[in-house]
Amino acid sequence: MERFLQELAIFAPAVVFNIYFAAASIPIGFVLAIFLALGKASKNPLISAPSRIYVYAFRGSPLFIQFFMFYSLALSLNLTVWRPLGLSAYVLHPLFMGPLVLVLNTAAYTAEIFYGALRAVPRGEVEAARAYGMSRAQQFRRVVWPNLIRLAWPAYTNEVVFLFHATAVVYLALPVVGRQLDLMATAKELFERDFNAFLHFPVAALYFLAVSLLVFFVFGLVYQRLTRHMPGRARLRYAPKWIR
Amino acid sequence: MIEDLTFWLGYITNGKHLTWYASFQFTIFAAVVGGVLAVVFGLLGATLKNSRFLPLRLVGTFYSSIVRGVPDVLFFLFFPLAFEQAVEWLAATQICSPEALAAQTANWPPCREANWLLGTTEYLMLASVSLGLVYGAFATNVIHGAMRAVPHGQLEAARAYGMSAAQVLWRVHIRQMWVYALPGLSNVWMLVVKATSLLSLLQIADIVLWADRLGAPNFLPTVGLVHGDWRWRYYLVLFVFYILVTLLSEKAFNAIIRRAGRGILSEAQ
Numbered sequence: 132m133e134r135f136l137q138e139l140a141i142f143a144p145a146v147v148f149n150i151y152f153a154a155a156s157i158p159i160g161f162v163l164a165i166f167l168a169l170g171k172a173s174k175n176p177l178i179s180a181p182s183r184i185y186v187y188a189f190r191g192s193p194l195f196i197q198f199f200m201f202y203s204l205a206l207s208l209n210l211t212v213w214r215p216l217g218l219s220a221y222v223l224h225p226l227f228m229g230p231l232v233l234v235l236n237t238a239a240y241t242a243e244i245f246y247g248a249l250r251a252v253p254r255g256e257v258e259a260a261r262a263y264g265m266s267r268a269q270q271f272r273r274v275v276w277p278n279l280i281r282l283a284w285p286a287y288t289n290e291v292v293f294l295f296h297a298t299a300v301v302y303l304a305l306p307v308v309g310r311q312l313d314l315m316a317t318a319k320e321l322f323e324r325d326f327n328a329f330l331h332f333p334v335a336a337l338y339f340l341a342v343s344l345l346v347f348f349v350f351g352l353v354y355q356r357l358t359r360h361m362p363g364r365a366r367l368r369y370a371p372k373w374i375r
Numbered sequence: 376m377i378e379d380l381t382f383w384l385g386y387i388t389n390g391k392h393l394t395w396y397a398s399f400q401f402t403i404f405a406a407v408v409g410g411v412l413a414v415v416f417g418l419l420g421a422t423l424k425n426s427r428f429l430p431l432r433l434v435g436t437f438y439s440s441i442v443r444g445v446p447d448v449l450f451f452l453f454f455p456l457a458f459e460q461a462v463e464w465l466a467a468t469q470i471c472s473p474e475a476l477a478a479q480t481a482n483w484p485p486c487r488e489a490n491w492l493l494g495t496t497e498y499l500m501l502a503s504v505s506l507g508l509v510y511g512a513f514a515t516n517v518i519h520g521a522m523r524a525v526p527h528g529q530l531e532a533a534r535a536y537g538m539s540a541a542q543v544l545w546r547v548h549i550r551q552m553w554v555y556a557l558p559g560l561s562n563v564w565m566l567v568v569k570a571t572s573l574l575s576l577l578q579i580a581d582i583v584l585w586a587d588r589l590g591a592p593n594f595l596p597t598v599g600l601v602h603g604d605w606r607w608r609y610y611l612v613l614f615v616f617y618i619l620v621t622l623l624s625e626k627a628f629n630a631i632i633r634r635a636g637r638g639i640l641s642e643a644q
Binding site: 318 | 444449586590603613614
């Protein structure tokens with residue numbers, strides 16, 4: 132028992148890195164996803180085709196490969212670009228590289244969710260807004276966006292939890308700088324020291340579970356607020372479909 | 376121009392590259408076996424979850440929610456290691472002499488005789504099973520939902536014909552369930568395919584490891600072509616490979632879904 136509590140304490144600083152990776156990439160990915168979703172829904176093929184391809188490519192390939200690809204790309208540009216600019220230490224740092232790739236990845240998944248929600252926005256409401264003489268920007272801000280975010284929120288909650296789980300891959304693909312270990316890297320290092328798989332991995336899993344539940348709770352509160360005007364008080368189900 | 380072409384043809388067919396192409400078999404094996412096992416575990420989990428017996432229901436629910444609640448990478452690494460240690464521990468209780476146990480100073484294994492040295496084949500098997508276990512939890516959810524989508528009248532009709540509970544389950548319920556489960560299972564398959572990129576974490580010389588080796592800077596003409604850091608080009612190839620696999624699976628699944636849904640009037644088509 133005491134051993135278990137010690138273990139919890141050892142992992143406490145590590146979870147900060149996972150939370151940092153998720154927290155740094157979620158807001159940027161969210162904003163990027165809005166533009167991507169709108170781009171995908173655009174009638175102009177010059178805008179919709181690239182967004183479509185982007186979303187498909189990043190949803191259709193493993194995050195692990197994306198990490199390797201972008202990191203090795205940054206490495207090969209090191210001598211010609213980053214070094215002369217004096218940015219080497221920043222660009223190649225996992226604390227930059229990790230969120231960068233996660234943003235690119237989550238933007239694609241989130242864009243697909245938003246795109247689906249965008250298509251589900253009731254036609255009549257948009258037409259009513261147009262009939263009232265709202266401009267395109269006003270229509271989006273007052274009618275489309277509130278509907279979209281309400282429709283997309285449960286799926287987006289899942290995506291956030293998945294992104295948090297995806298942060299486990301970061302240090303399996305990128306080199307560790309100093310003692311900056313996340314949960315997975317800590318578990319692996321401890322395992323290589325004393326080969327006690329049955330202690331280290333479950334403790335890391337517990338941390339992941341705990342943060343996931345916290346995300347569900349907070350996002351559930353937001354969802355209640357988003358749907359506060361609705362008669363049946365929509366609640367976010369704890370176990371929605373987890374498929375992405 | 377022609378010389379260039381022959382040079383590059385020669386380059387991409389040298390021995391190391393051929394080994395790289397051969398290593399695709401590991402990825403394909405893991406994906407296929409993992410996918411099949413995921414459906415098997417999914418069926419098992421969903422049946423447990425539907426069980427009338429509370430402990431079994433709890434086992435099914437526990438399995439699907441806990442395994443989905445932790446990152447797939449974590450479980451993917453944990454299961455093979457845990458299985459190896461469990462086997463070694465079991466072996467240790469049988470074959471280790473007390474002297475050998477006392478002489479062992481390292482943390483693991485308990486004694487030298489009980490050490491189980493795993494090769495690529497064993498790791499590949501364990502990796503496939505662990506893929507099956509992880510994505511079986513996702514499949515459990517999909518299949519559970521699909522089982523509930525089967526029209527009640529169908530099951531009642533089967534019972535009215537005098538079928539036993541097992542017959543209703545296997546002949547009517549599970550046969551009807553596929554139409555509703557296929558779209559979800561196609562998602563699970565995509566997840567399995569993408570997870571096969573993690574094989575190198577279990578010391579399997581798979582496509583990712585070979586791309587890393589082949590693309591690493593090479594300054595010795597004796598080893599092959601002298602080139603700088605080409606890793607990103609090799610990873611780009613893998614990136615495109617996975618996108619193509621996704622594209623093909625999507626097409627295949629659309630065909631299967633159309634075929635499975637023929638004659639059934641529902642939105643699931």
